[in-house]
Amino acid sequence: MVRDDHAGSALAALAALLADETRAAMCLALLDGRAWTAGELARHAGVAPSTASEHLGRLVAGGLLAEERQGRHRYVRLADARTAQLVEDLAAHAGPPPAAPRTLAQAGAGSAMARARTCYDHLAGRLGILVTDALTRRGLLDQSNGFALTDEGVEWFTGLGVDLAAARTGRRPLARPCLDWTERRPHLAGVAGAALCGHALASGWCVRIGSGRALKLTARGRTALHTHLGIAPDALEAPTA
Amino acid sequence: MVRDDHAGSALAALAALLADETRAAMCLALLDGRAWTAGELARHAGVAPSTASEHLGRLVAGGLLAEERQGRHRYVRLADARTAQLVEDLAAHAGPPPAAPRTLAQAGAGSAMARARTCYDHLAGRLGILVTDALTRRGLLDQSNGFALTDEGVEWFTGLGVDLAAARTGRRPLARPCLDWTERRPHLAGVAGAALCGHALASGWCVRIGSGRALKLTARGRTALHTHLGIAPDALEAPTA
DNA sequence: CGGACGTTTCGGCGCACGCCGAAGTGTCGC
DNA sequence: GCGACACTTCGGCGTGCGCCGAAACGTCCG
Incomplete structure (x- = not known):
């Protein structure tokens, strides 16, 4: 019970990282396997750079993203193949609705x-x-x-x-x-x-x-x-x- | 872009279902593959029956859970094997931290x-x-x-x-x-x-x-x-x- | 028929969080 | 050094959501 309780909060914390539309859009963009700068992701998601910065901080802290600082740029990418697979699986499960590309x-x-x-x-x-x-x-x-x-x-x-x-x-x-x-x-x-x-x-x-x-x-x-x-x-x- | 936008909200909506500790605990409990009543899940998660009822409503509406009404009971179970696998994968990804069962x-x-x-x-x-x-x-x-x-x-x-x-x-x-x-x-x-x-x-x-x-x-x-x-x-x- | 019980609906409360703009920090290039 | 630029930190605002208890609804059983 205590154990499951802990597993429950860990699961919820992980899911919460992807539960925001802006963060979800960022992770989907990163599914291309390459590193994006914070600014690129901000523009892609349509939010202010400050907002994007906070989101990236969370995603990195949560272990979903890996970051690499280069000069005045902050490059981020998905942490590893396992994480990419997780995002893929969730997207595939969420995606099916648009069944008719007519x-x-x-x-x-x-x-x-x-x-x-x-x-x-x-x-x-x-x-x-x-x-x-x-x-x-x-x-x-x-x-x-x-x-x-x-x-x-x-x-x-x-x-x-x-x-x-x-x-x-x-x-x-x-x-x-x-x-x-x-x-x-x-x-x-x-x-x-x-x-x-x-x-x-x-x-x-x-x-x-x-x-x-x-x-x-x-x-x-x-x-x-x-x-x-x-x-x-x-x-x-x-x-x- | 528009397309990814939609995928982003779909992904976020799905993740949001599991982003709450109470709902996460419910889904983990349901990983045993059996049907639980609303009351059982409420007690298991430690919340009022009314609260549990709202959570179950969301999970069912989101397609994660399937429900079956029998008399005055509401039985719920994971929607299908694919959904169960998704919850498993997320839990496995979230779980690793407790590395030392000493x-x-x-x-x-x-x-x-x-x-x-x-x-x-x-x-x-x-x-x-x-x-x-x-x-x-x-x-x-x-x-x-x-x-x-x-x-x-x-x-x-x-x-x-x-x-x-x-x-x-x-x-x-x-x-x-x-x-x-x-x-x-x-x-x-x-x-x-x-x-x-x-x-x-x-x-x-x-x-x-x-x-x-x-x-x-x-x-x-x-x-x-x-x-x-x-x-x-x-x-x-x-x-x- | 009436009481017990499982579930649901409805307000209402409070917190958590996403958003922004303004100001601060660090890097690059002239 | 001094702007330009990328990013971060900090308030402050508004909203969404999880929680509960009270009351309504249905079903079951005596």
């Missing part, structure tokens, strides 16, 4: 965000689904009895020049499903998801669009996805399967 | 809760870990590249008289890891975890202690765990490995 302008070609973007540190959007499905189709990822890379999958990463065993750090799972809120199906996250995204950016398969989390698939990326995963070059542009 | 009285034999309990609808506590480890050791559960049942694992369930394919409903994963806040390691949750827990209760492997979520392993359960998983009969009493 606007023709949006449904037609789809926005750049819907096509390809990062979700903290891995690929998401239609590109994320495309890659996840291709991995599954080729027997590199097993989704039938859970969500795990097969031995062939690990070798596939090695062939790409990515050493997953070395990338594995701490308790973070090698592969886990991440359900984001535009596509409704899970895509690859975890150590392998992060490694793949890092490799894709490093190898020029895709580049960031502007300052946001949206990505653009390059010509090199199109051929790479075709040779490594058998994904048709125009698959990303085609209507959602 | 009290001799607790560390020695351990409380009944620490030994065996339910976590929503699956086994948790030392028993949960014991079973998960045994499944892994026997090659029925693969944790090396993710968290998934092997084909042998599915057959093992069949041998137990549990048809996992039939139990599989909707999008709920067959096997997923659940990290609870007394043991620090993941144990089996998802459809398979729920089926195993259901089988254990139905077959008299364990019984509920009182009205809470604590479980007691029976003599029959001890032999069953030994024959089916090779778990030593006194393993549950031994100090944490």
Whole structure:
């Protein structure tokens, strides 16, 4: 009882950090996995710099955000992958209501965000689904009895020049499903998801669009996805399967 | 921007439901997977019945809880497994601080809760870990590249008289890891975890202690765990490995 | 039918918190 | 050094919300 009492206040304190609309908007923005300055977040959330400063202080004190001071700037980012996953999960649980994206302008070609973007540190959007499905189709990822890379999958990463065993750090799972809120199906996250995204950016398969989390698939990326995963070059542009 | 704005308020609204200590305590209590009456929850949380009634109204309206009226009673339970997982995840993220359970009285034999309990609808506590480890050791559960049942694992369930394919409903994963806040390691949750827990209760492997979520392993359960998983009969009493 | 009981509705109280603008601190660049 | 700039601290204001007790509502049981 005493124990649960303590757990109750800890849970409430954690939830309270995300229970404010301004702080929630900040955390969602930080889901792109990058560090933002306090001022950028203030403008993004539409509040005065002083207000943003107080919010960031709370989020850092609560352990949700990590900060790094550089000169007159205060950079903040999500504390770690585990925290990012928590925000994702909450957003996914809260998100479902807008079930009908019926606007023709949006449904037609789809926005750049819907096509390809990062979700903290891995690929998401239609590109994320495309890659996840291709991995599954080729027997590199097993989704039938859970969500795990097969031995062939690990070798596939090695062939790409990515050493997953070395990338594995701490308790973070090698592969886990991440359900984001535009596509409704899970895509690859975890150590392998992060490694793949890092490799894709490093190898020029895709580049960031502007300052946001949206990505653009390059010509090199199109051929790479075709040779490594058998994904048709125009698959990303085609209507959602 | 507009879109993220909406996502922000949705996230904040969801988090606000758990941001109150009283509501948090209620949700944690409901993690035992059973339905409680409004009065029970009021007493458990230490607030007036009128206050509890308002809180429950919010939680139900927010979709976290499902209610069932029976005569003059109002029974509530967590809305679904997905919601339970969300509360679990938040509690696990909030919990870690109490890192040192050094009290001799607790560390020695351990409380009944620490030994065996339910976590929503699956086994948790030392028993949960014991079973998960045994499944892994026997090659029925693969944790090396993710968290998934092997084909042998599915057959093992069949041998137990549990048809996992039939139990599989909707999008709920067959096997997923659940990290609870007394043991620090993941144990089996998802459809398979729920089926195993259901089988254990139905077959008299364990019984509920009182009205809470604590479980007691029976003599029959001890032999069953030994024959089916090779778990030593006194393993549950031994100090944490 | 009437009393016991679980639950709900309604005021009313008080605190906690989010917001801002103004003023202060520290860093950068000329 | 001296402005420009990013951020922080500090009052002060308003609102939202959690709490309770009193009273109303429904159900159950004798």
